Amino acid sequence: MTEPDRGSGSGSYLDAAATAPLRPEALDAMLRVFTAGQANASSVHSPGFRAREEIEAARARVAAALGARPGDVIFTSGGTEANSLAIVGLSLASPRGRHLVTTAIEHSSVLESCRYLERVFGFELTVLPVDGEGRVGPADLRAALRTDTTLVSVGLANGEVGTVQDVPALAALAREIGAIVHTDAVQAAASLPVSVGAAGAWPGGAVDALTVASHKFGGPQGVGALVARSGLRIEPIIHGGGQERGARSGTENVAGIAGFAAAVSAATAQIGSAALALMESRDALTDRILAEVPGARLTGHPTERLPGHASFTVRGVSGESLLVALDAAGLAVSSGSACAAGKSEPSPVLLALGVSDELAQTAVRFSLAGPLPSETLDRIVRVLRAEVLRGVAG
Ligand SMILES: Cc1ncc(COP(=O)(O)O)c(C=O)c1O
Known part of the structure; x- marks a missing residue:
């Protein structure tokens, strides 16, 4: 059997949507952290300070690549956790209501988080249909929105069939009624220009929160981020020492975060x-x-x-x-x-x-x-x- 050629980033490895080949920049960044000596970023000594500096430099790089501010970036263990934090954390913290809207083709981490809120917290869930090409109709979203709609989550691109959604248009409808808008950009952000911030940029500041995952950019697996507009309240789903502005407790994966940021910078630069x-x-x-x-x-x-x-x-x-x-x-x-x-x-x-x-x-x-x-x-x-x-x- 011929081995798929992964190192070149092209060749016979045709499963980048599952996990993209590791970028050399990401490997270099991780080796730099590992060889400098592992330390806890919360420790009050020089190695700890250096670990903290790595994380904050990475936060600034991820934010810059996505048109966000460093303070908007919450590092997580990947796309699944970032989606769970967005859906559960933002909905539970919102006083608006108990109604969620998502689509039938979302990643299971979005759909199952919505179903968890439905099952355990009594939320009502509307799952929007898609057409034969995988697009959500604005009329369907408009019809689903209610005065108590808390959160609308529509993925920017589907990982299975690759359809890209008109998130700016859909988000504008949801924002008209004051719902929080989240988009799962795990698949899209690695190959399309995505920006949460600057006015006029795409998706035009239309979303409140956006999910990305390191391994789709060519970074390591097990790292990702929820980029959430500052000022949004988030109920943590992992409790503990209050890292990541209290939204995600747990000792940070310093090398993974550094590798993630290096991959995001390299991917978005070209x-x-x-x-x-x-x-x-x-x-x-x-x-x-x-x-x-x-x-x-x-x-x-x-x-x-x-x-x-x-x-x-x-x-x-x-x-x-x-x-x-x-x-x-x-x-x-x-x-x-x-x-x-x-x-x-x-x-x-x-x-x-x-x-x-x-x-x-x-x-x-x-x-x-x-x-x-x-x-x-x-x-x-x-x-x-x-x-x-x-x-x-x-
Ligand atoms: C659209 C989408 N969202 C979320 C995820 C989950 O991300 P992770 O694998 O980092 O948990 C994936 C993974 O394939 C995905 O394709």
């Missing part, structure tokens, strides 16, 4: 040119698969999608068998989201887009880590065609 290169490869891959693989259909929005994302259903084969065949050819891909991979149930995201149960089981997702060599493109098409022909013969 986001425009990187996105163009990804789009070129993604479009070449999409065109060839649609033309040469019988039964293949693109899922998600044809144009409003992440630059490195191409997801398909392939009638007549199983997504799992495609995965195994591609892996045997040294190509690392997913059948849907990483969390859905390995499960045999059809993806709730594809079902929400109106894909049938049966077809949803045939899903395959390519998420590019860099430009795709033509040899890799040929190999992908060859493997997919062979699997489809094998399926027909079987």
Whole structure:
């Protein structure tokens, strides 16, 4: 079996939406912290002060990359925790009401946090439908909003089908009635310019809180941030020593945070040119698969999608068998989201887009880590065609 080439950031590793390859800048930053000598950032001695300086420098870098102020950045253990803190922490602290609005295609950390508030705290939850391309209709959101709507959470881009949502327009509707607006930007921020702050920037200061995760930028896993407008009250979900302005207790992951900040800076510094290169490869891959693989259909929005994302259903084969065949050819891909991979149930995201149960089981997702060599493109098409022909013969 050929090993997927991860080091180059491109090659045969086509699962960047699950975890992007580690950037050298992130590795250097982590090694710097580890070799300087590990210390607790709350300790009152020189090594402790240096650890604190690492964290605050990282906070400033993450904030700058996302158009936020350093004080808005709350470091967490990743996207899942940041989403949980946003949904649970902001909703419980808000005096507005007990009504939440989200969409049917959110990451499980958003949906399950909403369901937790529903189950344990008596919140009411409205889950908005999406159209066949994965977009939320502004009319559906408008109809769902109430005077007691506490929080609206709409993801900026979906990790499974890559559809990008018009968050500025949706957020404007929610803000009209005074709801808190959160967006899960875990997938979007790594490949699209995202800014919470400056007026006129996208999404135009329209959101109150935004989630990012280090490993989607090429930083280490297990680190992320909730960027929350200062002044917003947050009820902590992890209790203890009061780190991270009291919103997230626990000794900080100094090396991880430094690696995260280095990856965010490196990714956002070249986001425009990187996105163009990804789009070129993604479009070449999409065109060839649609033309040469019988039964293949693109899922998600044809144009409003992440630059490195191409997801398909392939009638007549199983997504799992495609995965195994591609892996045997040294190509690392997913059948849907990483969390859905390995499960045999059809993806709730594809079902929400109106894909049938049966077809949803045939899903395959390519998420590019860099430009795709033509040899890799040929190999992908060859493997997919062979699997489809094998399926027909079987
Ligand atoms: C859209 C989205 N939100 C949240 C998460 C969870 O982030 P983490 O893996 O850092 O917990 C993911 C992970 O795939 C994601 O794709």
